[in-house]
Amino acid sequence: MTGGHTLLGDWARAAPERTALVQGDRCLTYSQLDAASDRLARDLRAAGAGDESVVGLHLDRSVELVIAVLGIWKAGAAYTPLVGDDPRSRRMTVLSDTGCSLMVVAQEHVDPDLAAKLRVLDVRKPCSAEPYHHGDVSGDQLAYVLYTSGSTGAPKGALVEHRGVVNLARALAEEFGDLDGARVFQFAPVTFDAWVWELAMSVLNGGTLCIPETRGELSGAELARQLRLYDTTHLSAAASLLRSLPVEDPPPVRTLVSGGEPLARELVERWADRVRVFNAYGPTEVTVGATLARCFPGEPKPAIGRPLRGVAVRLLDEAGAPVPPGAAGEIHLGGVQVARGYLARPELTAERFHAGPDGDPPGRWFRTGDLAVWRPDGQLDFVGRADRQLNVHGFRIEPVEVEHALCRHPRVTAAAVTSRSDADGAQQLVAYLHTPGGEQLPVPELRRVARETLPAHMVPSVYVAVAGLPLTAHGKVDHSALPEPGSQRPPLGYDFVPPRGETEERMARLWERLLGVTGIGADDEFADLGGTSMHLVQLRKEIQQLWGVPLPLRDLSRTRTVRRLSAHLDSTEPTASEQTASNGPAIRAARRGVTARIRTRRQSGPDS
Template identity: 40%
Template sequence: MNAASAARTVPELFASVAAAYPDAPAVVHRDTALEYRLLDQQSNRLARQLTALGVGPDTLVALAVPRSTELVVAVLAVLKAGGAYLPLDPDYPRDRLAHMVSDARPMLLLRTSSVGLPDTGLPEVVLDSPDTARELSRRSPASLGEDDLRSPLRPHHLMYVIYTSGSSGLPKGVAVTHEGVADLAVTQATRFGVAPGERVLQWASVSFDAAFWDIALALLSGATLVMADADDVLPGRPLRETLLKHDITHAVLPPVALSLTDSEGVLLGGTIMSTGDACTPALVRKWSPGRRMFNGYGPTEVTVGATIAGPIDDADRFGIGQPWTGGAVYVLDERLRPVPDGKEGELYLAGSGLARGYLNRPGLTAATFVPNPFGPPGSRMYRSGDRGRREKDGSFSFTGRADDQVKVRGFRIELGEVEACLGRHPAVDLAVAMVEGQLADARVVAYATIRPGATVTPRDLRSAAADALPEWMVPARVTVLDSLPTLPNGKIDRQALGRPGGTPTAPRRSLDADASAEEVLCAEVGALLGLPSVDPSDNLFEIGANSLVVARLVSAVDKELGVRLPLRAVFESASLAELAGVLRELMP
């Protein structure tokens, strides 16, 4: 396929690959492998079941399926039926899931029996139930034609809806169509040259658009998509072991994962792309030798990405690169005039990969997806809020944000949503959120003032936030103040609250050789979270930990004691004392 190819849909692109490589392995998870022929047939059967239930173009189907071959079958089946998928992460707070369902209004939920969700009120198909197995066995495995669909699928129809953090206090759904898929496939083919026999790691959760990059990179090229369990792709030793075990040749990872993972001996001769946050020269020097390394950029409001730089051969001189096939990037001033090369402005994105807009948010869509004065009549461009510049060689550089949106561990966060969440607590008068630290140490922290007469603890406020926000948005620390510092103009003085780029650190306690398991754990957790003291009765997650902290804790204990804590035990232990009991059993 070349850049002149007419826009096509995912089912059309996948069908041509499945026909060319029917016996090649398409998806691998644990001990299960599906060849392209079998993946095609299974997704065809499920697609026929979905069309019988009313799924068609521009209808949404919610997915609550763990990492597995079933997840890939489900995604393909929804798209083959003409529908669009809405991923629901079972680990999200109930209120957030309820908002996503009520806002998106999917017509159907696909899940597996292992997934428990709050009552969505949606009709369900339980993919691994005997009833579903019997129903699918009666469906034809043959490819679907337009006569099999409720109406023809076209590139302008929806492909997926991904919810991102919203400055208004509620997440917003980005509605992406099939229009950018053909150009995405061309970009992947020309820049990465993935071929049958190569293996692509599925690192990102399906709840994020980066997961679609992994799926397309493998399944639209004839390569193998390796699905690893969530515990096996945690940054550090688990991710490294997964890369080695599955002989991964292509991986897309955020800088925080690259910073915590040993590069020695992995992905040699392969391809690595950093995306989701600003890459650093140190990471390029660590990961580029012996590999092709790329740096990608693009918000959720485009089809996964907008620009790619690489292969990078100079750690001190790289940016976000050139636009994808079919895309355009403009650096504009506040009056939408191009700024000269080398000068900073706001990045506006245009081209085939542009999202339709925000689901059910016409006002926000109109304000953010604006008419494109540089394109054909009727075309639009996305106001990214990112700052950058165009270099003299035509490449682009990212220089920062123009608003309060931040990236933490590769996740996009509107600090306004965190502040609004805390502000909904009846005891809170004002709340401010900010980010401390860089890369692996970056964390959201918050400060709050309390209404007169109210009684609430910082732990109460953090617990309330954890009930409403996904894990990566929950403040690691909430500090209650009598008042918030202000500038002469009356605005909150964020610099007086804490130094951006500085992370609170607690000195690691000196431990002798006879230190108990509890003492070791408390010392390591205190150092990781920047807490002056940690008690064995503390719950790791209630005092500010997240999945990244877990990965670093496992690595630290392994280095300190030569014992590898099971990740499941870390997540399931009610207290550090309970986790210490697990550690004692493993110690020689």
Template identity: 45%
Template structure:
């Protein structure tokens, strides 16, 4: 038997451990790719729970490949409530904050009464004096009683005036058929903040940033679509086996060799437009609109400026051919035609 964080379990092949009979994953959201890989080989269980639930609070039965991944039902000695902002039970299928209650709950935080009072609150569904723990996690309940995990309630960033749940972005990217693991973060590597996505492809796959972006555009509203995409062989891990977000590499800033200056009128015009849109960036013919932080909204301004320079592009042109070199080639081909 073994208990591992999902990220750690994805770094090893099931065939390396023929004696393993039961694998419990906990500590992070369990991606479908992990179930596809491990469920045919072992008895795979997905567990959930904050330390304050001493230690797991819910657990699934054995998972099967292709099933929707849940966090199961409460363990004996614990109850789970999905509540709205008024601490009322959320209807089946609706997302609310997950609260843990029951005799298995911890007493509180040692010598931290203020923090204990904030997180361990009165339980309106229990006996007088009973308490429940506010997990800070989002969940929903299926009609069969199984719980679905939807990320952290405080895993939220603000970008261009919009509040974005990073867990929703990661879940959408994780649904790409060639993605095994996905992480989204807000970065400021190029000065202005931008949403960056990191994907670990399934074995043998190599999705391009354009393909990942197209998938996200079909799944999310524009303001939630990451500007840059990086594929990694593996996600960096902290000592406890969870994703180390602080160790993720800066996206789109790998050194490029042989960067050439613009040589055609179209390349020169496009470089000037890029310099206007991305003032703090170093622009070359190989510069990519989306790697520099371009968004669908900014693409509209780019297309307008290009039209003023006598270059006609569609939004599809920008998505499929985001570099100055590729866009200039399109302009040249249309001019010749």
């Protein structure tokens, strides 16, 4: 078996003028992408990259990112993402673990800390135009090192090989049947293994990878607009993101793939009569996806399906024996997609990877920690976790790593982290903190401590101070006995400022309803109140319904208090599409009229 990039080469020869990548007005054909990645591979080899070496990636979602990954593979090396938003300590851990000495960037994204330690190659400035003839890459060579949350308090790097990437691409071609010529939306960040899934669905299978130009978060109506703009046929995303797509103005996709978190029956009922809906399952350690199910309306529960080609599944009990039919067992995955192990973590590798039982298939097996049952029709139903690992917005999170980070605060003596669903079903990460006498600590202070060592998706949204964590008879934290977070405004470390005026008062009430928090002040920060990206999506939708103004998510992120958001809303003029909408002018006029009457009453005095 060869490397993942050889699939690109096959298509470059079979359909050289077919579009491989598109971003805005930029298009690269398969022959152009093949040539550009060849040039980078030559420069990487000249700079010292070689078989099994690891090259850092410091690139945003872009055409250049795809060129970089393919070029690294052609040079015989593997990539690891170095994300600018991650804490410096986490990036330094990655550099130390991998022995990375080279980094591929785009010019405007050079991080000075990383540039001082690594040799930097700009993917946009190849050193020469000479042809490059790359050697063979074997299937068991390293393709990438992807870091995930660690149960010991430190992140762990999964070592994924080319054979897994190639098998994934071929398996997806069989499962979907229409990837040759498909237009696949590039949604996932490169730090998330779903990025490889999107690459496998598109460029490695003769399709077009559609890369949005926006760098902000995409969801709801804006995501639908982007899907329409690129005439997208295939979208893969977490269920919580798919839930935000507007039903009344659906995007033109013909295939939706949910993965990373449980898929609700309600979403299947909403979409499966319009498009094909698939539910995908698989951990990073088994090259993104291991099983896949086509979902249909009327089914009692969406299954996670059957194994992909080249993947084997066994459900085993705690003693390692197969469970009887209908019983829940831990999912053990085998086959060519199983990763090599964890980088420089032999004990953890031995704990999670094993040789497996005798017979077919031989090789490594991976203990997922997930529980499932076999259905009579031969599909798997996901049951839950055998351990404490959490899944929030498609990210698998080890609570211990978050707890260790929070205990760095000098007033926190112990911590317990869990997740909960809010009233709309969105997952939130909740931290319970043992402080002296249950002392309430300011949320911004706690978030700052967490951000020093954790990536953004692992920073808790809600913080609850307790005088003591509940314990079981064996002296362990009893997570079932942790109290529900209260609805009162949390301690923020700054004074409460009451909302003023109709817009601020209505906005504060809207925030209270969305976040489940009472007594929100005009200057309170959205994130400090427990707001997440999913809440922002819902907030945008509610604002458009109540005020008739579709605000971009970047505006909501920038104007992150009731006061600033209200002022921005009051100063926003309707667009041409709003002016022609049936309710746009009426809503705008009503809002201006209410605001004017309030100002008149204030100027005239309370008795006027």
